[in-house]
Amino acid sequence: MISDITIGQYYKENSVVHRLDPRNKIILTVIIIAMIFCCKNFLALALVAxxxxxxxxxxxxxxxxFFKSLKSIIPIILFTAILNLFYVSGGKEWSFWILKISEKGIYTAVFMAFRIILLIVASSILTYTTVPTMLTxxxxxxxxxxKVFKISVHSLAMxxxxxxxxxxxxxxxxERIxxxxxxxGADFENGSLIDRVKSLIPVLVPLFVSSFKRAYDLAFAMSCRCYTGGDGRTRMKQMKFGIKDIGALAFYAVSFTAVILLNKYFGALI
Amino acid sequence: MSVTVLETKNLTHVYSKGTTSQVDAIRDVSVKIEQGELVGIIGHTGSGKSTLIQHFNGLLKCTSGTVLLEGKDIWQNKKNIRDVRFKVGICFQYPEYQLFEETVYKDIAYGPKNMKLSDEEIDRRVRQVISFVGLDESYLEKSPFDLSGGEKRRVAIAGVMAMEPSVLILDEPCAGLDPKGRETVLSLITSYREKTGSTVLVVSHSMEDISKIATKVLVMNNSELAYYDTVDGVFTHSSELYDMGLNVPQLTMLFLKLREKGYDVPVNVYTLDKAKAELEKLLKGGSDE
Known part of the structure; x- marks a missing residue:
């Protein structure tokens, strides 16, 4: 059902990672994603893992x-792996019927699959440990x-x-509509594709109407509470960049160096 | 001889079964609703009223128990659940938010169209129900979004009535309306029942509204059926109703208070006439003091 979709997938816990500065967590996530893309062989990838x-x-x-968050992207992983399996050539080759598989193709397929899995898991850490509002x-x-370029960052975040x-x-x-x-007597399950798309109109129209109404109400409520945009706003919860953050940053920096060294000394697979 | 139109047997519904947030929304409800009654369903917020009515047309499937419509289990044949929904029409809370068509006519015709009726039949029904809800035919060509709140509500109710269900269920039809709007909606419900002879169920918080129109009252309390009786019968329990957190009519409140003070008065008083008669009786009897 539709209510199974989780987007703000915060997992409540009181760990070091949860208490890290959210800015730092974003930076760390960017670093680890960069690390994943820099990996050129399995050893480096294993280190990132x-x-x-x-x-x-x-x-x-x-x-x-984390397995749960991986479940939904299994088709993407399989799709990428299979494409790589058949399109990359090099090394020993086996062919049967019209298909050709090469040694390098197998390596690349496995490598790519691992890479996607790591990307998803790494970014899940961020969303599991940070409340969406902190994130924004x-x-x-x-x-x-x-702001130098006259971009209203505050509005975007809001x-x-x-x-x-x-x-x-x-x-x-x-659900209500x-x-x-x-x-x-609306029927959402049966009929041709066109029928089913048409059957959504009675849901979408009222949804749009009420969304507009909600937006107006919200805008009114915000201006009643003197909201005028980001200028001069202060925060109740200040973000603090502490010793934990420096530690985490150092750990990631050392790992990144190690990845580069592993790449250099053990050769590139792709 | 009354005919049972809708019956539940040991109906139980559990939300999020097997998880920590497991809640019994309704527990072991067995009730028989007779043809042609106007049943008021009351209970405080979260007592299971809305969950109960969603079982009557198969929007929710019960965890255990059965729902019988005209003697047949509604889940006997899963494919026929849509026919059940045409026979048991539900109009939810704030139904004005479900309007979507360009004209009132088309919106009312949505239900009958889903029933695959002929154009003439649809036309007949649309024109009939618009008069049922007290709007004239000039409204049919208007956009539903140009109407006032009360008018929208009536159009939405008409949309359910147009399916000519043998049981019409209205969830809080008066919510958010001003006193005049409430009056209009309540009177159109009673006149609809008189004209069509169909069974009507009205969910409400307000004992006052229910006592005015209902022939029978079903009281839900803490997910269970507390009472199902005539209005008079249910009001004999008015102090229990008050304890359940229901707002009993002010007249009844007065009589409850009098009884607390030691006067010998009945507690099932909810109409002005009866109150007058009882008070006169009391004053005459008490004149010796």
Whole structure:
């Protein structure tokens, strides 16, 4: 059902990783993604995997949560792996029927699959350990240099926060409208593709109407509370860059150096 | 001889079964609703009223128990669940938010169209129900989004009535309306029942509204069926109703208070006439003091 979709997938826990400065966590995630893309052989990739596992252990988020987030992207992993399997050539080759598989193809396929898995898991650590609102606040702070180019970073961050906030509300709304139309005999399950798309109109129109109404109401409520944009706003919760953050940053920096060295001394696979 | 139109047997519904947030939304509800009654369903917030009515047309499937419509289990044949929904029409809370068509006519016709009726039949029904809800035919060509709140509500109710269900269920039809709007909606419900002879179920918080229109009252409390009786019968328990957190009519409150003070008055008083009669009786009897 639609309510199974989790986007703000925060996992409540009080770990070191949860308490890190959210800005730092974004930076660390960018670093680890860069690390994953720099890996040129399996050893380097294994090292990155180790770094990720250590981070997970520190975060106290159970492993099964990460398997859950991987489940939905299995088709993408398989698709990439299979494409690489057949399109990369080099090394020994085996052919049967019209298909050709090369030794290098197998390596690349496995390598790519691992790479995607690590990317997903690494970014999941960020979303599991950081509340969405903290995340948008951090993005606002990190992007604040863009103010020089007259980009209203605060508005962007506020938009993201509001969008996240309204996901559950809209899901509820969709369920309500769907039930109401079902009670009038709407049929969402049967019929041709065109019929099914058409059957969504009675849900989408009321949803849009009420979303606009909600947006107006929200805008009114915000201006009633004297919201005028980001200028001069202070925060109740200040973000602090502490010793933990420096430690985490150092750990990632050392690992990154190791990845570069492993790349250099053990050769490139791809 | 009354005919049972809707019956539940040991109906139980559990939300999120097997997880830590498991909640019994309704527990072991067995009730028989007779043809042609106007049943008021009352209960405080979270007592399971809405969950209960969603079982009547198969929007929710019960965890255990059965729902019988005209003697047949509604889940007997899964494919026929849509026919059940045409027979048991539900109009949810704030139904004005489900309007979507360009004209009132098309919106009311949505249900009948899903029933695959002929155009003439649809036309007949649309024109009939628009008069049921007290709007004239000039409304049919208007956009539903241009109407006032109360008018939208009535159009949405008409949309359910147009399916000519043998059981019409209205969830909080008066919520958020001003006193005049409430009055209009309540009177259109009673006149609809008189004209069509169909069974009507009205969910409400307000005992006051229910006592005015209902022939029978079903009280839900803590996920269980507390009472199902005539209005008079249910009001004999008015102090229990008050303890359940229901707002009993002010007249009934007065009589409850009098009884607390030691006067010998009945507690199932909810109409002005009866109150007057009882008070006169009391004053005459008490004049010796």
């Amino acid at each position: 180790a770094v990720i596992i250590v981070s997970i252990l520190f975060s106290k988020v159970p492993m099964k949560m 606040d951090a993005i606002e702070k990190l992007l604040s240099p863009l 938009m993201m926060t509001l969008a996240l906030r309204f996901i559950p509300t809209l899901i509820e709304e969709i 769907t039930n109401a139309q079902k009670a009038r």
